[in-house]
Amino acid sequence: MDWGIILNNTLAAILTPTTLAFALAALGLAMHFGFAGLLNFGIAGFMAIGAYSYAISVLTFGFPWWLAMLMGIVGSILFAILLGIPTLRLRGDYLAIATIAAAEIARLLFLTTSFTDVTGSADGLFGYNNAGGFNDANPFPPGSYGFGPWTYNRETLWVVLFGLVVLALCVWLLWALMRSPWGRVIKGIREDEDAIRALGKNVFAYKMQALIIGGVFGGLGGIVYAAFANVSPGVYVTSLTFFIWTALLLGGAATVFGPVIGSIIFWVLQAFLSNVLPALATAGILPISSTQASTLRFVLVGLGLMLLVIFRPQGIFGDKRELTFVK
Amino acid sequence: MSNNETPGKSTGLHLGEAKPGCEKLDPILVIDNVTKSFGGLAAVKVDHLEIPRGVITALIGPNGAGKTTLFNLLTGFDSPDTGAWSFLGTSLAGVPSFKVAQMGQVRTFQLTKALSLLTVMENMKLGAKDQKGESLLTSLIPGLWRKQDAEIELKARELLKRFKLDTKEKDFAASLSGGQRKLLEMARALMTDPVLVMLDEPMAGVNPALTQSLLDHVLNLKKEGMTVLFVEHDMHMVRHIADWVVVMSEGKVVAEGPPDTVMKERAVIDAYLGAHQDTDLGVVTGRINIITEEGEK
Numbered sequence: 361m362d363w364g365i366i367l368n369n370t371l372a373a374i375l376t377p378t379t380l381a382f383a384l385a386a387l388g389l390a391m392h393f394g395f396a397g398l399l400n401f402g403i404a405g406f407m408a409i410g411a412y413s414y415a416i417s418v419l420t421f422g423f424p425w426w427l428a429m430l431m432g433i434v435g436s437i438l439f440a441i442l443l444g445i446p447t448l449r450l451r452g453d454y455l456a457i458a459t460i461a462a463a464e465i466a467r468l469l470f471l472t473t474s475f476t477d478v479t480g481s482a483d484g485l486f487g488y489n490n491a492g493g494f495n496d497a498n499p500f501p502p503g504s505y506g507f508g509p510w511t512y513n514r515e516t517l518w519v520v521l522f523g524l525v526v527l528a529l530c531v532w533l534l535w536a537l538m539r540s541p542w543g544r545v546i547k548g549i550r551e552d553e554d555a556i557r558a559l560g561k562n563v564f565a566y567k568m569q570a571l572i573i574g575g576v577f578g579g580l581g582g583i584v585y586a587a588f589a590n591v592s593p594g595v596y597v598t599s600l601t602f603f604i605w606t607a608l609l610l611g612g613a614a615t616v617f618g619p620v621i622g623s624i625i626f627w628v629l630q631a632f633l634s635n636v637l638p639a640l641a642t643a644g645i646l647p648i649s650s651t652q653a654s655t656l657r658f659v660l661v662g663l664g665l666m667l668l669v670i671f672r673p674q675g676i677f678g679d680k681r682e683l684t685f686v687k
Numbered sequence: 688m689s690n691n692e693t694p695g696k697s698t699g700l701h702l703g704e705a706k707p708g709c710e711k712l713d714p715i716l717v718i719d720n721v722t723k724s725f726g727g728l729a730a731v732k733v734d735h736l737e738i739p740r741g742v743i744t745a746l747i748g749p750n751g752a753g754k755t756t757l758f759n760l761l762t763g764f765d766s767p768d769t770g771a772w773s774f775l776g777t778s779l780a781g782v783p784s785f786k787v788a789q790m791g792q793v794r795t796f797q798l799t800k801a802l803s804l805l806t807v808m809e810n811m812k813l814g815a816k817d818q819k820g821e822s823l824l825t826s827l828i829p830g831l832w833r834k835q836d837a838e839i840e841l842k843a844r845e846l847l848k849r850f851k852l853d854t855k856e857k858d859f860a861a862s863l864s865g866g867q868r869k870l871l872e873m874a875r876a877l878m879t880d881p882v883l884v885m886l887d888e889p890m891a892g893v894n895p896a897l898t899q900s901l902l903d904h905v906l907n908l909k910k911e912g913m914t915v916l917f918v919e920h921d922m923h924m925v926r927h928i929a930d931w932v933v934v935m936s937e938g939k940v941v942a943e944g945p946p947d948t949v950m951k952e953r954a955v956i957d958a959y960l961g962a963h964q965d966t967d968l969g970v971v972t973g974r975i976n977i978i979t980e981e982g983e984k
Contacts, residue, residue: 536827541812541820541836548802548813554764555800555872559814559879560788561821569823614804 361643366635371509373631374624377516377588380523381407381581382627386608386619387530388577394613395538396570397550399456402443403578403604405463408596409435410579411586412470415485418492420478425492429583436579439466440572448567460598471593484592494587516588523584527620530577535616537573546570547614606665612675621677629664633657697930698945700739705944708735715740715883715914716761716792721770722938723756730756731767732938738883743905743915745925745946748935749959754918755797757935758887762794763787775882789816791882795889797918801868803861807852810860810871811843812836814878843878850874850904866893873904884908886917890924902928922960926950934959 373379385403392400413435417428439462447458470479479485489495498518505517512520537543545566548556553563585595603626611622634657638650646653668675702710714737723731731753738744746754759765761772763784771780774792788794802810818839819825820832847853850870855863860871869889876884889905890898898921906928908915919925925932925946932949934942936958942949949955 533827537823540826540829541818541832542823542826544805544809544813545821547805547809551802551804552800554796555802556813557764557784558762558788558794558796558800559875560785560793560816561813562783562785 361636361639366632366639368509369635370628370632373627375510375520376627377519377523377584379623379627380520380527381585381588382604382607382623383527383620384523384530384581384584385578385604386611386623387527387534387616388574388581389604389608390613390615390619391534391570391574391577394608394615394618395543395550396546396567396574397452398448398567398571398574399452400459400571400574401456401598401601401605402459402461402463402466404596404598404600405459405466406436406439406575406578407582407585407600408463408466408470408593409439410582411591411596412479412485412582413579414492414583414586415488415591416478418488419485423492425489425494425497428488428492432579432583433576436575437572439579440575441568443575444568444571448564448571460601463596463601464598467593467596470596479593480591482593484590484594486590488591489587519584519588522587526580526584530580531616531620533573534577538616542566603661606661606668609665609668609673609675612678614679615675615677618675618677622675625676626661630657630661633660697739697742700742700931700945701943705948707940707943709737709943711737711739713740714738716772716774716916718761718772719770721757721760721767721772723753723760723765723767729938731760733757733770733935733940736933736940736943738914738916738933739931740914741909741912742930743909743917743928744931744933745929746916746918746933746935747920747922747925747959748941751937752935752959753938754935755887756938758794758885758918761787762792762885788879791880792885793876793879793881793883794885795869795872795876795887797887797891799865799868799872801860801863801871804859806857807847807860807863807871808840808843808856810875811847811878812839814875815839815842816879839878846874846877851900866897869893870897870901873901877908881913883914883916886915886919888918888920890919890921898924922950 385407388406389400389403392398410432414428414432417423417431418425423431443459443462447455450458469475471482473481475481495515498514500514500517502514505512505514538546545556545561549563549566557563607622607626608619609622610625611618611620634654637646637653637656640646641648641650641653648656700711702712716738718733718736720735721731721733722729746757748754756765760767761779763779763782763786766781771778773779774787774790777790779787802813818832819835825831844853844856847856850873852867852870852874855867860868863871873886873889886905889901893901902924905915905917929946932944932946933940934949934955941958942952942955950960
């Protein structure tokens with residue numbers, strides 16, 4: 361077992377495009393669930409809409425990359441409105457069922473062969489970062505950047521920088537919103553929407569605004585991910601939604617920085633386990649094959665999520681008094 | 688039961704005979720033909736009812752009489768099968784609950800709705816109307832709402848002092864006791880500067896000492912020119928502070944009038960009060976024989 365490589369790979373997970381994409385999506389969930397109390401189990405759908413809107417705008421309509429990314433944001437907004445009109449009047453648990461179904465519908469629409477020309481069906485979409493000019497906009501000359509585990513080529517560095525800027529903007533926006541009276545109303549709706557209604561606030565409008573803002577964060581997560589990897593329908597499955605939930609709950613649902621830290625911890629743990637478990641199996645310490653060992657990490661993630669919700673429901677950064685799951 | 692410590696009971700509120708549906712001199716709420724049924728059961732069936740302005744009206748009746756349902760209908764939390772009602776002359780049928788509240792008709796709930804994971808101060812601030820910082824775009828620029836927020840905080844602090852919750856300001860509402868939550872809900876409702884305050888069982892589950900101060904708070908509302916409509920089972924409270932009493936039974940208004948006369952009506956005693964309302968429970972059940980009962984009266 362080479363602990364040097366394991367440590368290196370583990371530390372590298374702190375800052376990757378995937379971690380940034382997760383952080384953005386988890387931030388969207390923090391807006392939905394942590395602050396507004398909307399049980400959204402369709403965050404993977406929002407990511408898919410963002411990623412596909414960006415890729416399709418470039419490949420089918422020939423938009424430049426920045427306009428195509430704006431279309432990704434517009435797509436997330438439309439998806440949120442479409443989802444919100446019929447479902448926001450439902451009680452929390454019904455909303456969860458409706459959102460999970462909506463995300464699956466979106467994914468299956470991208471997967472079906474009926475629209476292969478536009479969506480690429482099961483193959484997904486690729487080449488849009490070159491065609492749209494995102495790669496040409498890279499300000500870095502070719503070469504190797506960074507140090508130690510955080511060494512990037514110019515392409516990855518550009519995506520990381522881009523992702524960091526988008527994430528910083530979203531974190532600022534969420535922070536600015538939640539310290540304002542608007543955020544107070546949103547938190548009030550989480551506690552009891554009838555009480556807020558009785559005080560003369562238009563609860564439906566507030567919930568819709570929260571759904572849209574969180575949805576845009578999710579869509580941006582999809583865009584950042586698409587800027588790094590290909591767009592493939594196999595990514596935006598329901599288990600992605602649950603991984604993002606895990607990241608959110610790790611950090612603390614009703615916090616601004618929690619989702620970011622949670623995503624980092626999630627990916628560091630994933631990287632560590634996916635390196636150390638097969639190594640243990642190969643060394644004969646674990647009595648299973650190395651393929652089985654690398655799947656074992658998902659079992660451990662699930663176990664970790666259960667322990668987390670039972671023993672620290674407010675997350676790592678949550679206010680001790682603010683137990684999201686305990687009412 | 689004497690009324691001498693109640694300051695300024697309002698009288699002469701009605702025109703003609705004090706019977707169900709009688710006309711008021713100055714009504715704030717006029718209800719016409721409002722019905723609501725759940726399945727086959729007619730929960731509310733009110734032909735005509737007027738609530739007088741600027742005074743305290745009590746809505747009493749047995750459990751399941753439709754009092755809370757009527758409250759829900761009047762505040763837009765539920766929609767009736769038929770009927771029309773107006774508040775300050777504006778028709779409210781079909782108006783959503785938040786707009787009703789914006790018009791100055793604010794309610795509390797039978798099961799207290801304190802916003803548990805918000806601090807007491809945040810609870811209070813939520814009550815204030817027309818906050819600039821509550822719209823999405825202006826909320827991002829603190830310069831636009833800071834000053835107003837500070838003013839709201841001062842007002843909230845004053846109200847909290849009146850309700851003896853000022854020391855709890857920074858605590859989560861979840862840490863308050865049941866009675867304190869009732870106080871908070873009432874104080875929060877007052878933050879909206881209401882015209883008509885509708886209280887659903889304000890005294891339920893509140894200890895006797897707190898009842899006294901709650902009574903004073905309700906009387907203060909009247910002093911400040913607000914109209915109060917409340918549902919209550921505590922007959923001492925009703926007699927003590929209500930200027931007008933409306934009695935409901937099986938969804939209908941069965942009696943109306945000033946508290947002293949309406950509680951002597953046969954129909955009210957039969958439907959709700961029972962024949963032994965002033966007798967000690969021990970005497971009613973026959974378990975305790977209270978000899979001094981005569982002397983007390």
